[in-house]
Structures are given as C-alpha cells and as structure tokens.
Amino acid sequence: MCPASAEQATTTREIPTPPQEAVALLEQASAAEQQSDRWAAIEALNKAREAAPDDPTVCFRLAYHLDLVGERDEAMMLMEQAVADGAAAVNALINLAIMYEDEGDFAKAERCLKLVLDTDPNHARARLYMKDVQASRSMFYDDDFAKLRDKHGSMLETPVTDFELSVRARNCLKKMNIRTLGDLLRVSEAELMAYKNFGETTLMEIKAMLNSNNLRLGQALDQQRRAAREEVYEQLKDAAGTETMGTLEKPVDDLELSVRARKALELLNINSIGDLVARTEAELLGIKNFGQTSLDEIKEKLTSMGLGLRSLDNSQ
DSSP: OOOSSOOOBBBBOOOOOOOHHHHHHHHHHHHHHTOOOOOOOOHHHHHHHSSSTTOOOHHHHHHHHHHHHOOOOHHHHHHHHHTSOOOHHHHHHHHOOOOOOTTTTTTHHHHHHHHHHHHHHTTTTHHHHHHHHHHHHHHHHHHHHHHHHHHHHHGGGGGGGSSOHHHHHHHHHHHTTBHHHHTTTOOOHHHHHHHTTOOOOHHHHHHHHHTTTTTOOOOHHHHHHHHHHHHHHHHHHHSSSSHHHHHTBBBBBGGGOOOHHHHHHHTTOOOOOHHHHTHHHHHTTTTTTTTHHHHHHHHHHHHTTTTTOOOOOGGG
C-alpha cells in the first residue's frame, strides 16, 4: 500500500494547535515541501519537534518524511506518538496501519483502521486498506504452512495410512477426512477428541506417531492462535490498567476451575488467562464433554476479573 498524504486531513477528534515557535517551523517545512526539498523539510520538522516534542502534527509530518527516506523505525515510533493521545489525524492512523502491515502485525493494523472507520464508516481508503490487511493476514497464514511444508518436504503429503496406526485410528481419521500427515497439523487435539468413538488411547497413538516425525497436532494453527491472542491484547490495552494486563499472563490454574473445565482447557493447550480470553465460546463448546455448565463457570470467573472470552463479532 502507498502511504497517505502528509497533510493532516480529517481527525478522529480535534487536534491541539502547536505552539507559535513550532507553527513557524511547520510553515518553513511546508515551503521546503513545495520546493521538493525533503531534507530541508526534515530539518525544519526536527527543530519543530524540539520546540513541541509531543505535538501530534509535528510527529506525524516528520514521521511521514522519515518513512519516505528509509528511516522506518524512527518513523513508526513518531507515528505511534502522533496517535497516542487519541487526537489522531486520519492519515496518521492510515499510515501507521500501513507500517504495521509491512511488519506483519495485522492485529495492530486493523485496530488503526477500525479507529478511522468508527469515525467515518464510509472512508474509501480505510475500507480498501482494511480489505488489504485482512487479505494479507490470510496469505500470511498460508505462507506459515508453506514454510512448514518446505521444512518437512513431501513428508506432509504422506497418507496417514502409510503409518502403523490401529484400525480404529485409521477409521476415525478417514471419517474426519484427514488423509495426510499435513492434515493432522491443521486439526487440534480438542477437535479429534470431540469426534465420536475417538478416545484417549487413539489420541496418544496419533500424537506418538507425529512426535516420531518431529511434528505435533495443530502445528499449522499456531500462527492463527498467536494472532488472535495479540488482537485481544490490543483491544484490552487501551481500556485495561497495568494490573489487568498482568492478569493475562497468569496461569489458568489461578482460576481454580472444576476438573472437567481444566481438562477441557488442557486439550486446547490453554495455559494462561491470556490464552483463554483469546478463545471463543464456540471453540470451548466444541470440546468433547464440555457443556454449558463448564462454559458458564469459566465466563463467571473471567467476568469477576473484568475479562471475557473473545467475541465472534470481533474475530476476523
């Protein structure tokens, strides 16, 4: 995506006026821009930042020019500063979203664009960029599996029938349309256990077979899970205090759940409260022997901490 203009454009709310000294330097930078002298503009904007280090207009315009001359890290830091107090120019949010997408941080990119669309749902560029970010996220997941396939070569295309599995295991996998070793990397432990007649013995048999090939169930799903967790963290960051954010790193054992609920979370490899809030109700209810009672128990524990499961309305 191409960066948005260095002009401020519309804003999510009113941006404060820079101090007089910074205004004069901003005008000097504008004159340099008209003469296509980018380095002179950067020099003037650096001086303006000395006069008004936290001014969002100064930070945004300087970030825009630094990004164009290849100073990406400093540009991103300044762009984040430009939107930090909520009085963000729409173009600042769009440019920051572009930077995040380039870094592969799709959750943050979507968050920036959502702020724009919350203010103007019909903003054409923001809508276009949101589609682009979501498409990039999807391609990133595909690339993640492609890397896994490159690492293990044709092994992932090996039919599961080529391995020494019991008749029950083979029949279950066949009925679930799991044909190859690669298919097993796209399915979770909970999904297998939710299938009729699929028990603990069969699960251990399949896990042992994968482990002998340095693979594991759900390995291709790891990136999606990390992205979901990052998205939840981003949504909570603004509203939550330091104490709440620290809570997300605590083990789920701290919730003191029933045995049935704990076993269900183990099947999904949920170890921390942060892992838990990145899951949806549907994911939990898909676990074998996990019912509404266990779900209500978990929701009640999370609610008491000011948290909740990921909403389907917010999942991409």
